[in-house]
Each structure stands twice: as structure tokens, then as C-alpha cells.
Amino acid sequence: MTIMTDAGVTVRWRGGYGRLWSAAVLSRFGDAVRNVAFPLVAAGLTTSPFLLSVVSAAGYLPWLLFGLLGGALADRVDRRRAMWTVDVVRGVLVAAFALALALGQAHLAVLAVLAFALTTLQTLFDNAATAILPTLVPRAALPSANARLMTGQALAGTFLGAPAAGLLVTAGVALPFAVDAATYLVAAALIASLPRPAVGVSVRPAGSTLRSEIAAGVRRLWRDRLLRGGCLANLLGNLVIGGLQALLVLIITRWAGASDVVFGLVLAAYGAGGVVGGLVATRVGRWVGGGAAAMVLALAAQAGCLLVIGGVPHPAATAAALAVFGVAGMVVNVHFVSLTQQRTPDDLLGRVSSAERTLGAAGAPVGALLFGALAEVTEVNVPALAGAAFLAVSALVVRRAARTERLDDETVNRGV
Structure with missing residues (x-):
């Protein structure tokens, strides 16, 4: 096949x-x-x-x-x-x-x-x-x-x-x-x-240490504008998701007014969205002109979803927003991983991907604490609105990184 x-x-x-x-x-x-x-x-x-x-x-x-x-x-x-x-x-x-x-x-x-x-x-x-x-x-x-x-x-x-x-x-x-x-x-x-x-197994230079090899991977990630921007967006995204996971039960039941049965159905909408996102991710990339553009569109869509979740207190609106949030999240994941694999030499790919994952992993616990504290002093829906701002910034970061790299490529092609 x-x-x-x-x-x-x-x-x-x-x-x-x-x-x-x-x-x-x-x-x-x-x-x-x-x-x-x-x-x-x-x-x-x-x-x-x-x-x-x-x-x-x-x-x-x-x-x-x-x-x-x-x-x-x-x-x-x-x-x-x-x-x-x-x-x-x-x-x-x-x-x-x-x-x-x-x-x-x-x-x-x-x-x-x-x-x-x-x-x-x-x-x-x-x-x-x-x-x-x-x-x-x-x-x-x-x-x-x-x-x-x-x-x-x-x-x-x-x-x-x-x-x-x-x-x-x-x-x-x-x-x-x-x-x-x-x-x-x-x-x-x-x-x-x-x-x-x-x-294959990469050949290490004589005298190479794990510390120097890790540093080489981090440097490679930092020097790639597009991957660096995607990594920052991933950090902010994980911060938002970590905060939402900690408060989602309260947002759905207390703010949106869902019963325990409806709560499970609302969560299922997010999972279904992820599956749909996987099915359409490559098409979205083709429609908008590449993986970076697809990430920008998806992050902006996620920001809009959080505005709905935090601004419309109804289970149906929350379910629909979570479904679209799941679609967009899968689009981001597919294209960010693919860009990392396509832009990184094989002998550095493990280290570059680990640097991205490690930085992203730091976002979830920070987000849970930050959003929890915010909900404590305001209302339970306010962290979703704050999360929309974080994801909007993420979209702008990726867009700027992609635009800067495109301008650099055009400059090189013109021989300037």
C-alpha cells in the first residue's frame, strides 16, 4: 500500500x-x-x-x-x-x-x-x-x-x-x-x-561530550529564526493549555453551566476536533502556502476560540469552541514537528527536538499556577480571555519569524 x-x-x-x-x-x-x-x-x-x-x-x-x-x-x-x-x-x-x-x-x-x-x-x-x-x-x-x-x-x-x-x-x-x-x-x-x-548513527567528533552536544543542539535551534519563533509559540501555547486543563472543569460547569453529563460531551468535542485537525492539516498548509502560514492561522483561530470560551457562558458555545481549538491545535503540532524535521540536519534532530520539548514542558505547570492565581482573584472565565492574548502573541511571533526569513531569502536570491 x-x-x-x-x-x-x-x-x-x-x-x-x-x-x-x-x-x-x-x-x-x-x-x-x-x-x-x-x-x-x-x-x-x-x-x-x-x-x-x-x-x-x-x-x-x-x-x-x-x-x-x-x-x-x-x-x-x-x-x-x-x-x-x-x-x-x-x-x-x-x-x-x-x-x-x-x-x-x-x-x-x-x-x-x-x-x-x-x-x-x-x-x-x-x-x-x-x-x-x-x-x-x-x-x-x-x-x-x-x-x-x-x-x-x-x-x-x-x-x-x-x-x-x-x-x-x-x-x-x-x-x-x-x-x-x-x-x-x-x-x-x-x-x-x-x-x-x-x-543511522552520527559520528561524533573526537573529545565530544554530552554537554557540548546538547549546547550544539540548542545553538542550532536558536539560530533558526523560524524554529525559534515556533518554539516560543509552543511555550506560550503550553502555558495556556496547562492553565486551561487546570480550570476547564470549572469553566465548563460553573461558567458555562453544563451538567456532569454535558461536561463529558463538551470534552469529547475537543478530542473529535483533534482527529479532524489531523485529517485536514496538510490541506490547510497547502491552501495557505506552507507550514508556517498554517501555524499562524491556527494560532489565531485558537485565540478566537478562547474569546468564545471566556465570553459566551453556554455549553454549546464552549463545545464548538473547544472542537475548533482541537482542530487548530493539531494543525500547529503537525506543521511545527514537520518544519523541525525538514529544517534540521539528521545528526542534530534529536537534540533540537528535545530542546523544543523541554522548553514547552516548562510552560504547562507555570500556566496552571498563573491561571489558577488569576481565577482566584477575578472570575473563572478570565484566564481563558488572558489565554487568547497569549495565543495572539504566539501567532504574531511565528508570522514575524516567517516574514523575516522570507525577506532574508529574497535578499540572498537577489545577490544583495
């Missing part, structure tokens, strides 16, 4: 891309199942809000501590081998915890350690996965390949994994973790079967 992209480049589904897609979608299904069960298990082990927040923080902290290191390692090692090895280790860890749950030996400290360990391993896996895709498909086909990958993950996580988790939990609290462990091991087998010639 082949996929014809908008650029007229053919992607072979039966080659490495199809196996990578299958592994990523299967892993997302397992992650969604585990992510639903995780807080339920934690709440059964303690009633302390502080201890529950510690477990949650343990799942985010590794990106700040080890994100850059994970990118440097992804550029040093055989990425295929690193990915399947990480999946095997994660499968064993989750299986061991499932066994502990089944035997009644689970403790909150073990849950926190598991969350920390899984995210630590993810820092290597995700950066290696970003870097490996350009070795499996032509660079011109990356937006289409990324869109299909992210759409499959959104479908598996939102519409398959999350509902399945509820059924599995009722059958036994250990069962979701056993299923997650199995998905890791199957995904590892799929990744291990990727064609070896598609994956």
Missing part, C-alpha cells in the same frame, strides 16, 4: 513507516488506558490532595531534568535499538506494577516512582521517534506522514483507549496496566523490525 501526499511524493505504507505508525498508535492506546487507571489507583491509595499532586508532578518532572539529555542520547545511538529497548523496559516495569496491584502490594511511593521512570524513558523514546521518521519517508512527505501518525494516535487514545479503560478497570484494577504492558512489548517488536538501513 502507498500513500500519495499533497506534494506528489509517495510514502510506502508497507515499509518502515507502516510499522512505526502501528507501533505509535498501539502505544498511544496503551498509554490512554493507563492514564485513566493511574489517578484512580492513586486516589485509592491516598485521600491527600498534596500526595496526589506529588504523583502527578513525578510524571512531568523528568522532561525538565532529562529532556535535553534524552535528545543528545537519541543522536548518539542507534535510534531503532534505543526505541525498542525503551519499550521493552517500560513493558516490564508496567507489568511488574500490574502484578503488585493484583497481589495487593501497591504503594503510593511505588506509583510515583513508576510515573517518574516511565517519563524518564519517554524523553529518549520521543526524541528518537521524532528523529527516525525522516529516515523512513521523504522529507517532502513529512507533513502528511506526521498528520496520519498524529491522527491515528488521537483516535486510539481518545476514542478507543479512554473508553476501554473504564471497562477494564471494572474488571480489575490491575488489568489496564497489564494491557499497557502488552502494548509496549508488541510495539517493541514492531520497532525492532524496522529496516536497518533506514536508521
Whole structure:
């Protein structure tokens, strides 16, 4: 089977891309199942809000501590081998915890350690996965390949994994973790079967250290105006999303006046929007003239959505705005990842992507605290209005970066 992209480049589904897609979608299904069960298990082990927040923080902290290191390692090692090895280790860890749950030996400290360990391993896996895709498909086909990958993950996580988790939990609290462990091991087998010639290991200069290699990746990101602008926009976007996630239940129920049943339907609208966004992302890029322009349009649309969410107190308006917000968010993600892959040399891609992810990861907790404090002293809808301003700034940042780079290219082409 082949996929014809908008650029007229053919992607072979039966080659490495199809196996990578299958592994990523299967892993997302397992992650969604585990992510639903995780807080339920934690709440059964303690009633302390502080201890529950510690477990949650343990799942985010590794990106700040080890994100850059994970990118440097992804550029040093055989990425295929690193990915399947990480999946095997994660499968064993989750299986061991499932066994502990089944035997009644689970403790909150073990849950926190598991969350920390899984995210630590993810820092290597995700950066290696970003870097490996350009070795499996032509660079011109990356937006289409990324869109299909992210759409499959959104479908598996939102519409398959999350509902399945509820059924599995009722059958036994250990069962979701056993299923997650199995998905890791199957995904590892799929990744291990990727064609070896598609994956290369960069040759390091004599005397090179991890610190100097990380610095080289950060410098590469900083010197690329477009990626630097996209990275700043990503930071502001994660700040807004982190704040919204913390307050969304209050915005939907208290401000928009939705019942508990309607609350779930409103959230489902966001997930559906993400799937639609994956289906139309490459078309949007073609219509507006490229990935950077698509990002500007999508960020501006997200700003408008937050104005509706914060300004119209009605569940239907909130659901519609969240759906469009999800569409636009997927468009931003597809094109930012694709631009990073297209504009970064293969031997630096792990480090550049890790720098983007690490900076972006810092935005969510800051946003949760900032928007929470703002809601405390104003009204619960005000943070959504503030978020609109942040996203409008993000759109302007990307637009300016793209325009500056275009002017520089025109100057070079004229020989000035």
C-alpha cells in the first residue's frame, strides 16, 4: 500500500513507516488506558490532595531534568535499538506494577516512582521517534506522514483507549496496566523490525561530550529564526493549555453551566476536533502556502476560540469552541514537528527536538499556577480571555519569524 501526499511524493505504507505508525498508535492506546487507571489507583491509595499532586508532578518532572539529555542520547545511538529497548523496559516495569496491584502490594511511593521512570524513558523514546521518521519517508512527505501518525494516535487514545479503560478497570484494577504492558512489548517488536538501513548513527567528533552536544543542539535551534519563533509559540501555547486543563472543569460547569453529563460531551468535542485537525492539516498548509502560514492561522483561530470560551457562558458555545481549538491545535503540532524535521540536519534532530520539548514542558505547570492565581482573584472565565492574548502573541511571533526569513531569502536570491 502507498500513500500519495499533497506534494506528489509517495510514502510506502508497507515499509518502515507502516510499522512505526502501528507501533505509535498501539502505544498511544496503551498509554490512554493507563492514564485513566493511574489517578484512580492513586486516589485509592491516598485521600491527600498534596500526595496526589506529588504523583502527578513525578510524571512531568523528568522532561525538565532529562529532556535535553534524552535528545543528545537519541543522536548518539542507534535510534531503532534505543526505541525498542525503551519499550521493552517500560513493558516490564508496567507489568511488574500490574502484578503488585493484583497481589495487593501497591504503594503510593511505588506509583510515583513508576510515573517518574516511565517519563524518564519517554524523553529518549520521543526524541528518537521524532528523529527516525525522516529516515523512513521523504522529507517532502513529512507533513502528511506526521498528520496520519498524529491522527491515528488521537483516535486510539481518545476514542478507543479512554473508553476501554473504564471497562477494564471494572474488571480489575490491575488489568489496564497489564494491557499497557502488552502494548509496549508488541510495539517493541514492531520497532525492532524496522529496516536497518533506514536508521543511522552520527559520528561524533573526537573529545565530544554530552554537554557540548546538547549546547550544539540548542545553538542550532536558536539560530533558526523560524524554529525559534515556533518554539516560543509552543511555550506560550503550553502555558495556556496547562492553565486551561487546570480550570476547564470549572469553566465548563460553573461558567458555562453544563451538567456532569454535558461536561463529558463538551470534552469529547475537543478530542473529535483533534482527529479532524489531523485529517485536514496538510490541506490547510497547502491552501495557505506552507507550514508556517498554517501555524499562524491556527494560532489565531485558537485565540478566537478562547474569546468564545471566556465570553459566551453556554455549553454549546464552549463545545464548538473547544472542537475548533482541537482542530487548530493539531494543525500547529503537525506543521511545527514537520518544519523541525525538514529544517534540521539528521545528526542534530534529536537534540533540537528535545530542546523544543523541554522548553514547552516548562510552560504547562507555570500556566496552571498563573491561571489558577488569576481565577482566584477575578472570575473563572478570565484566564481563558488572558489565554487568547497569549495565543495572539504566539501567532504574531511565528508570522514575524516567517516574514523575516522570507525577506532574508529574497535578499540572498537577489545577490544583495
